[in-house]
Amino acid sequence: MQNLLDDYAQSNALRDTSPRLKLLLGLGAILLCVSSVTPIAPLFIAVTMSLVTIGLAKIPWRFYSKLLLIPLSFSLLSALVVAFMHGGGDQLIAFSVFGFNLSINEDGANLALLLITRTFGGMCSLFFIALTTPMIEIFSVLKSLGLPDFLIELSMLMYRYIFVFVDQAALIHSAQVMRLGDAGIKKSINSFAMLSSVLFLRAWEQGERLIVAMDARCYDGKLDLMERSGKAGPKAIFVVITYMIVVAAIAVLTRDVQLF
Amino acid sequence: MTSILETRNVSYSYADGTKALKGVSISLEEGKKIALVGPNGAGKSTLMLMFNGILRPSAGEILFHGRTLQYDSTSLREIRRKVGMVFQNPDDQLFAPTVYQDVAFGPINLGFPPEKVERYVSYALSYVGLCGYERRPPHHLSGGEKKRVAIAGILAMEPEVIILDEPTSNLDPASSEEIMEMLDELNLGGKTMIISTHDVDLAYRWADEMLLMENGQLLHQGEPSSIFTNQELVTRARMKLPLVLEIYKELVCRGVLNGSSPPKSVLELTDILEANGKDNGKDNAKRDGLGKIYVCDVEHSDLARIKAFVNGKNVDHVGAMGTQAKMMASSEKMVLDFTYGVIDKCILKALNGQSALILTSGGMVAHALCRIRDYGKESGSIIEAVPLA
Numbered sequence: 001m002q003n004l005l006d007d008y009a010q011s012n013a014l015r016d017t018s019p020r021l022k023l024l025l026g027l028g029a030i031l032l033c034v035s036s037v038t039p040i041a042p043l044f045i046a047v048t049m050s051l052v053t054i055g056l057a058k059i060p061w062r063f064y065s066k067l068l069l070i071p072l073s074f075s076l077l078s079a080l081v082v083a084f085m086h087g088g089g090d091q092l093i094a095f096s097v098f099g100f101n102l103s104i105n106e107d108g109a110n111l112a113l114l115l116i117t118r119t120f121g122g123m124c125s126l127f128f129i130a131l132t133t134p135m136i137e138i139f140s141v142l143k144s145l146g147l148p149d150f151l152i153e154l155s156m157l158m159y160r161y162i163f164v165f166v167d168q169a170a171l172i173h174s175a176q177v178m179r180l181g182d183a184g185i186k187k188s189i190n191s192f193a194m195l196s197s198v199l200f201l202r203a204w205e206q207g208e209r210l211i212v213a214m215d216a217r218c219y220d221g222k223l224d225l226m227e228r229s230g231k232a233g234p235k236a237i238f239v240v241i242t243y244m245i246v247v248a249a250i251a252v253l254t255r256d257v258q259l260f
Numbered sequence: 261m262t263s264i265l266e267t268r269n270v271s272y273s274y275a276d277g278t279k280a281l282k283g284v285s286i287s288l289e290e291g292k293k294i295a296l297v298g299p300n301g302a303g304k305s306t307l308m309l310m311f312n313g314i315l316r317p318s319a320g321e322i323l324f325h326g327r328t329l330q331y332d333s334t335s336l337r338e339i340r341r342k343v344g345m346v347f348q349n350p351d352d353q354l355f356a357p358t359v360y361q362d363v364a365f366g367p368i369n370l371g372f373p374p375e376k377v378e379r380y381v382s383y384a385l386s387y388v389g390l391c392g393y394e395r396r397p398p399h400h401l402s403g404g405e406k407k408r409v410a411i412a413g414i415l416a417m418e419p420e421v422i423i424l425d426e427p428t429s430n431l432d433p434a435s436s437e438e439i440m441e442m443l444d445e446l447n448l449g450g451k452t453m454i455i456s457t458h459d460v461d462l463a464y465r466w467a468d469e470m471l472l473m474e475n476g477q478l479l480h481q482g483e484p485s486s487i488f489t490n491q492e493l494v495t496r497a498r499m500k501l502p503l504v505l506e507i508y509k510e511l512v513c514r515g516v517l518n519g520s521s522p523p524k525s526v527l528e529l530t531d532i533l534e535a536n537g538k539d540n541g542k543d544n545a546k547r548d549g550l551g552k553i554y555v556c557d558v559e560h561s562d563l564a565r566i567k568a569f570v571n572g573k574n575v576d577h578v579g580a581m582g583t584q585a586k587m588m589a590s591s592e593k594m595v596l597d598f599t600y601g602v603i604d605k606c607i608l609k610a611l612n613g614q615s616a617l618i619l620t621s622g623g624m625v626a627h628a629l630c631r632i633r634d635y636g637k638e639s640g641s642i643i644e645a646v647p648l649a
Contacts, residue, residue, distance in 0.1 A: 010400060136357045136397070160357045163399035209352040216314055216345050217413065218337050220369040224361055224377075 018232035041251035042121035270320035298473030344414030350406035404435030437600030
């Protein structure tokens with residue numbers, strides 16, 4: 001379960017498309033999302049990005065919708081609070097709870113809607129990147145953008161060992177649960193503390209073994225990135241840029257549209 | 261035979277004062293298959309880490325090709341290139357985020373130009389049968405695949421000696437047989453192989469020479485057959501007898517066999533039993549003549565013809581030896597009956613009057629033909645070995 005996102009990034013239908021183009025599309029869409037002042041452009045992005053992720057990258061829609069549900073539930077909750085907090089404009093709904101008068105005004109409703117659609121559009125764009133582009137290709141893009149080698153090498157090693165330690169943590173956790181380490185809050189906290197300390201020690205030891213393993217293979221300060229990822233064709237670049245222009249145009253043209 | 265690795269009175273103590281090695285002197289010959297056996301904590305891993313200069317002995321010296329090992333960085337690079345080491349846990353060894361990067365790690369650090377790196381990596385990956393895995397991350401591989409990548413990472417540096425710490429631990433039986441067969445293939449290609457293992461069946465069958473370690477010292481160095489017939493050595497090294505030998509020993513105790521020639525394999529044991537039956541006048545072996553064994557070099561023959569040959573029911577069983585042959589068989593969608601211990605299994609089938617085809621490549625073709633002919637000379641049951649082109 002824990003590396004499902006990574007699994008899809010490795011095996012989706014857009015795996016071999018240029019990572020630069022995918023990053024450009026994803027990040028561009030996020031920027032347009034957060035700079036749009038009305039909900040229409042973010043909504044358009046959310047729908048189109050989801051279509052691309054499900055239709056072109058062939059991510060199962062069931063998995064995709066479950067994944068979206070997590071941030072969506074958060075944004076719904078916060079939007080609800082925002083709707084009540086903001087005054088201004090005509091009153092839409094008003095009621096009282098235990099003597100407190102609560103009301104939603106026009107400004108509040110518009111802001112809440114904007115908040116939801118921005119989060120939604122942003123998440124769809126982010127998931128597009130996460131589900132179609134493996135980490136390693138993001139590293140190679142970062143390298144070509146001039147990030148120092150040591151930072152990239154460190155992140156690569158970290159990325160590699162995340163999975164080793166996730167497995168170890170899961171094993172330690174099972175070992176604790178098997179001996180009822182999760183019976184009661186106090187015991188759970190205690191078990192968690194033990195898990196963390198053991199994991200820290202294991203990480204340390206793994207680090208020492210890593211040095212030995214690298215030395216055994218003549219480590220000389222070089223960890224290569226293989227940059228053999230697909231190059232973007234002119235057609236794909238044209239499509240992405242056209243898409244960005246369309247979204248930007250929608251954002252500009254609908255800047256005065258208010259739903260309430 | 262010349263000695264490729266030698267230790268002279270090597271001792272080593274860890275930082276806390278524990279003595280891991282106490283004056284070990286051994287000499288390993290070039291081109292051999294050597295198994296290091298001994299109880300946990302006997303110093304096997306410490307000794308292995310000495311061979312490529314990861315650990316430096318507190319006393320004594322290591323010699324590679326007769327020259328004392330120096331510990332300056334140039335000499336260390338040289339020895340680590342020539343003596344490759346595969347760790348027990350592949351997660352320790354595979355630290356790069358993709359298979360390609362991991363295998364390329366050694367060649368890049370040796371300063372090879374990019375096209376040479378690429379050539380070496382693709383050679384190593386095809387040798388272990390993992391072409392097309394370049395962009396996979398290690399956590400998406402099975403245990404056997406991880407082991408193969410670890411071996412490829414070492415092969416890409418063109419070592420003369422390959423050391424493997426418990427190569428079959430945590431692998432399913434078929435994967436471990438395949439790994440062991442790959443080690444045989446590498447050995448046929450001229451590489452000296454050193455493994456540490458607790459698996460006595462494996463050590464008995466695979467090794468040319470065994471080193472028994474006990475308590476930081478060398479207990480014995482010799483051929484597996486001499487070691488396993490010495491009960492005291494077996495007990496002191498905390499081993500047990502290989503199953504074939506144990507059955508043989510009990511049969512000798514019961515007076516069924518006379519105990520003059522301990523068998524190395526299931527094939528040899530069945531032969532001894534059959535010969536014994538004949539001597540007692542009970543020739544109950546049903547033989548409708550012997551089967552033929554065809555040996556085919558997949559690199560120099562027409563695949564379509566082989567397929568037609570197999571589909572035409574010319575053979576009862578098909579086995580593949582070596583990665584090349586297995587890859588060919590899977591790409592041609594041929595069903596394989598044997599993927600490990602192929603020669604012995606085919607001989608067993610031929611003795612039952614069935615015919616078999618061995619798909620293989622390179623030096624293993626001659627090896628297979630030779631092995632079948634030698635078997636005929638030794639046992640008197642001459643099986644026809646036919647090279648198929």
